[in-house]
Amino acid sequence: MTYLRPLIVFAGLLSVWQAAVSVFAVAPFILPGPLAVLEVARERYDILAGHAAVTLTEILLGLVFGTLLGAGSALVMAYFRQARSWLLPVLVVSQAVPVFALAPVLVLWFGYGVAPKVAMATLIIYFPVTAAFYDGLRRTEPGWVDLARTMGASKAAILSRIRIPAALPAFSSGLRVAAAVAPIGAVVGEWVGSSAGLGYYMLLMNGRVQTDAMFAALLILAIMAVVIYFLIDAALRRLVSWQADVDPASLS
Template identity: 50%
Template sequence: MSGVWRGLAAAVLFVGLWQALVTLADLPPFILPGPVRVAGALWSNVGLIAWHAGITMAEVLIGLALGVGLGIATAIGLAVSPAARYLIRPALVATQSLPVFALAPILTLWMGYGIWSKVVMAVLIIYFPVASAFFDGLMRTPRGWLDLGHTMGASPARLLWGIRVPAAIPSLASGLRLAAVYAPIGAVIGEWVGAAGGLGYLMLLANGRVKIDLMFATLLVLAALTLLLHRSVGWACDRLVARLD
């Protein structure tokens, strides 16, 4: 069975179980609306949801680009500089003891209710996984490849960009796949704390007005966009790794 058919079968099974739960447990719509009611809310509010989805995706994509760029730069800096590994790496690991989500109120206080506090949240949540994965790949370059490069008189820069970075791309790809999932989480957490738009903001707004069907419709759109982003990043990573191989 192809991936498309497996995904379709899983979606049908999920909707069936969802409807069965609502029917058998006799749950009221303000607790768990059925899939038909949620689909109706999605259809009748498609323009509103699309507008807020655009805001969230802008936050996610900007945060993803910045977080990946910073993570790659940090990994390369740590890989080429023993001093940086000695001074900076322990500090980076120590920062992971602080829950990133706890910074959301502070970022909102400092940066306001616009998109940038959410962008920074997305950057913070994906930065370490990307940097850690790429650094690990850079440090695991096969010794034989490096010895061959030295034998051929390759400069340190040539060894880095011609051997170590290409060898570390599969590790970077793993970090990018995680980043594609984590970035929307960071953006939505920031929107829950304080925002003027976005899917997280719309979910809170719908919940406050007891429009639970709209809240679930927004949640499903968020899940679909996250899955699409993850698949797109995974596809791009697979193409890049295959090309390097």
């Protein structure tokens, strides 16, 4: 039933969409019905799959680099007091400068291939990952650190055996946000300049007023984003399985 409910909601929305298109006779180039979109997706399956593979590669590489870079920065800031004053401003600026505004520059530097999109996705997830993990690392239960110190633990052991495991729930929150926004980075990168990928294909179809094909690409992008999110979510749940999961709605 848990899995059925979202499906019912989804099917309901699609029906409303199809009904609206049929009843109001909306021109297909303005808003194609879901059936038309599915039809195009089926017809151009191989073309869409090729573009989807490019975008997927960009998203996954961006996630890997952004997570490594973010986790690394957070660890360096948590471990070295001096590094904090150097890295924190960079972190804030990385968020203050609109990453999308950098897209043209990234294309200029890295060309039309996969690289600038990976860079976009990396930049866009760097902040949430770093901020969440660093926050988690800073908020270690002081009692644990006291206990470890009386046990003769080194600073490195306290970081690796207490502060990092204790920060994993916070890190997971950051990574979930990253999983949700990484596709945005990749697609915006494609819009600015590219020759492949779902974002490129959407712009191309937009120019040719093939709105149904645009929607088909959007549909595949949405499915990819949701699957990536749920896979990462499932992996993170296993990683921090020790954390008691409390549903706020069950508290009264």
